[in-house]
Amino acid sequence: MTGPLADRILGLGAVDLARRLIGATLLVRGAGGTIIETEAYGRDDPASHSFRGPTPRNASMFGPAGHAYVYRSYGIHLCLNVVARPGEAVLIRALAPTTGIAAMTARRNSPLLCNGPGRLTQALGIRAEDDGRAFAGSDFTIALPPDPADLLVGPRIGISRAQDLPWRFGLAGVRGHSRPFPPQPRS
């Protein structure tokens, strides 16, 4: 279950990776939990930072799969992504905290630890310098779940283009999503 994430997600696009990451365990320097909400951003996706091609800011989105893409949002918050195929990435939007809760609580002056992309990077102590790091060592780890998770699906949050794509995913049956999911179509 350990080792580089890249070896286990070879060739996966952002949508497939976003689904696979639900239920995975994310650990950053001894703090983290279960991933319960993700969003996919594609290569030819008007809502994606990679839509207009590589720039210094989004360079890690075009780097190796299984590495982090960390960027600053609204000049204030940091957001954490996992790179899939070149130009594709998955935004981690919420965790169910399981490990290092004391450290996360100390970094956040709020009981809301990890339900939101900006909140979880603060709780985990993510820094801008973590951009491009591999999820491969003891400090940055993602362990995929043994079984496929029961998924919720909905449109992405906070974007102005491609709002119709159902590329937001959540773990069913838990609390702590950053926002509610719409009623699910029966399967």
Add this chain to the structure above:
DNA sequence: GTCGGGATCGCCT
């Protein structure tokens, strides 16, 4: 509980 405004900065146009 819900709503709305402000903070703050790097990148693209």
Add this chain to the structure above:
DNA sequence: GGCGATCCCGACA
């Protein structure tokens, strides 16, 4: 020069 893949807090119901 404008605008975000956001969050927090205070006002009101």
